[in-house]
Amino acid sequence: MTTILADLNYWVTVFLLVGGLYxxxxxxxxxxxxxxxxxxxxxxxxxxxxxxxxxxxxxxxxAEGFDVYSNPLPHVLILTAIVVGVATIALGLALVVRIHRxxxxxxxxxxxxxxxxx
Amino acid sequence: xxxDTIILRVVAKLLLPAILIFAFYVQFHGDYGPxxxxxxxxxxAGAIILYGMIFGIPAAQHVIPxxxxxxxxxxxxxxxxxxxxxxxxLGENYLNYSxxxxxxxxxxxLGILIxxxxxxITVASTMLAIFYGFGGLADEADAAxxxxxxx
Amino acid sequence: MVxxxxxxxxxxxxxxxxxxxxxxxFLMATVMVILDAVDVSMTEAAVGAGMSTVLLLxxxxxxxxxEAPLRHKPYIPLFVCLLTGGALVYGTLDLPPFGExxxxxxxxxxxxxxxxxxxxxxxxxxxxxxxxxxxxxDTLGEVTVIFTAGIGVLILLASGLRRRRENAxxxxxxxxxAI
Numbered sequence: 105m106t107t108i109l110a111d112l113n114y115w116v117t118v119f120l121l122v123g124g125l126y127x128x129x130x131x132x133x134x135x136x137x138x139x140x141x142x143x144x145x146x147x148x149x150x151x152x153x154x155x156x157x158x159x160x161x162x163x164x165x166x167a168e169g170f171d172v173y174s175n176p177l178p179h180v181l182i183l184t185a186i187v188v189g190v191a192t193i194a195l196g197l198a199l200v201v202r203i204h205r206x207x208x209x210x211x212x213x214x215x216x217x218x219x220x221x222x
Numbered sequence: 223x224x225x226d227t228i229i230l231r232v233v234a235k236l237l238l239p240a241i242l243i244f245a246f247y248v249q250f251h252g253d254y255g256p257x258x259x260x261x262x263x264x265x266x267a268g269a270i271i272l273y274g275m276i277f278g279i280p281a282a283q284h285v286i287p288x289x290x291x292x293x294x295x296x297x298x299x300x301x302x303x304x305x306x307x308x309x310x311x312l313g314e315n316y317l318n319y320s321x322x323x324x325x326x327x328x329x330x331x332l333g334i335l336i337x338x339x340x341x342x343i344t345v346a347s348t349m350l351a352i353f354y355g356f357g358g359l360a361d362e363a364d365a366a367x368x369x370x371x372x373x
Numbered sequence: 374m375v376x377x378x379x380x381x382x383x384x385x386x387x388x389x390x391x392x393x394x395x396x397x398x399f400l401m402a403t404v405m406v407i408l409d410a411v412d413v414s415m416t417e418a419a420v421g422a423g424m425s426t427v428l429l430l431x432x433x434x435x436x437x438x439x440e441a442p443l444r445h446k447p448y449i450p451l452f453v454c455l456l457t458g459g460a461l462v463y464g465t466l467d468l469p470p471f472g473e474x475x476x477x478x479x480x481x482x483x484x485x486x487x488x489x490x491x492x493x494x495x496x497x498x499x500x501x502x503x504x505x506x507x508x509x510x511d512t513l514g515e516v517t518v519i520f521t522a523g524i525g526v527l528i529l530l531a532s533g534l535r536r537r538r539e540n541a542x543x544x545x546x547x548x549x550x551a552i
Contacts, residue, residue, distance in 0.1 A: 187518075252498060258505075330496075
């Protein structure tokens with residue numbers, strides 16, 4: 105039973121990763137690309153956190169009466185990654201605003217046409 | 223941004239102190255429960271952003287001016303790095319907080335508190351500065367559209 | 374979460390995409406609580422469902438576009454993505470079983486942190502202790518990254534903070550030549 109649960113966890117993670125990657129690569133709208141990038145990032149968080157969980161353990165805060173704690177190390181790394189992710193998204197959005205101001209569009213196809221004409 | 227809905231105004235005025243208190247609670251209880259600098263910083267910035275969204279950016283800038291935000295962004299990094307240098311000057315390695323107090327464990331605890339405060343300041347002010355940047359542009363676009371609509 | 378992602382892929386209205394993204398972040402935070410990662414869950418909820426959504430909505434308000442339909446059929450990206458997914462699934466078959474205390478990733482450094490963090494740092498929250506004390510360098514780097522991103526955004530959007538009332542045409546930006 106736990107093997108099916110485990111594999112399902114990893115398969116969902118892989119699907120989210122591939123879905124985010126597909127959005128970034130295949131869609132032309134920049135805002136949708138950034139949303140796809142954030143989906144990609146969150147799926148990587150899931151990929152890191154899933155092996156750290158110990159069945160029957162508790163969150164890694166030391167308290168009376170608990171013996172088994174989940175692995176705190178992935179939590180630390182993912183905490184950093186989340187905040188760096190939002191910084192990336194904010195910077196990407198600022199770039200999108202500038203592109204829109206300079207070219208008037210944020211579709212990748214139209215930008216390509218404008219660039220090849222000019 | 224919305225200015226005319228009274229329900230949002232009343233609810234925002236009720237929620238704002240609760241969010242700020244929760245942010246400070248999360249910050250200072252980062253040692254004993256979930257929490258710490260990042261969560262608290264984003265929550266505190268979220269409170270001011272809520273205020274700015276409902277009452278307009280100039281009102282939010284009246285509460286926390288842009289210059290204050292621009293000063294606070296590097297201040298947090300300075301606090302963090304400064305604590306590390308303090309550890310260096312007192313004899314141990316960089317970012318080792320043990321010599322800050324007589325008992326090394328207490329020194330670590332104090333170092334963690336100071337460092338989390340620095341993280342809180344930088345995260346909150348950066349989120350707020352980003353919001354001011356985007357919001358200022360939105361206000362300009364709204365003003366330009368209103369001018370065109372009048373003509 | 375899978376349904377949300379499929380919805381994001383299929384939706385054309387950008388507002389719907391942003392809202393679905395926020396729902397996705399919230400669901401991710403819930404899953405993280407189930408995985409015993411409470412600090413991470415709080416951060417993801419605050420940052421993903423809160424901050425990211427606010428910024429995306431602000432940019433939507435500024436650009437006001439609807440996604441244009443795709444010009445080329447996305448067969449090659451779909452094929453590449455499926456290939457990547459297949460390779461990753463093949464990789465996950467080798468991972469240790471879920472939730473075992475004897476798995477190799479829980480063996481070397483983590484027990485040291487769990488046993489000694491309270492004693493050495495006097496704080497029951499192991500994650501905060503590791504983040505701020507044992508791995509303080511990483512946190513310093515992270516704060517620097519946030520600081521740099523904030524400065525980058527401020528430079529890119531500099532005209533938004535200066536009140537330029539005298540300039541009639543907001544598209545005439547002197548910084549366009551400089552950057």
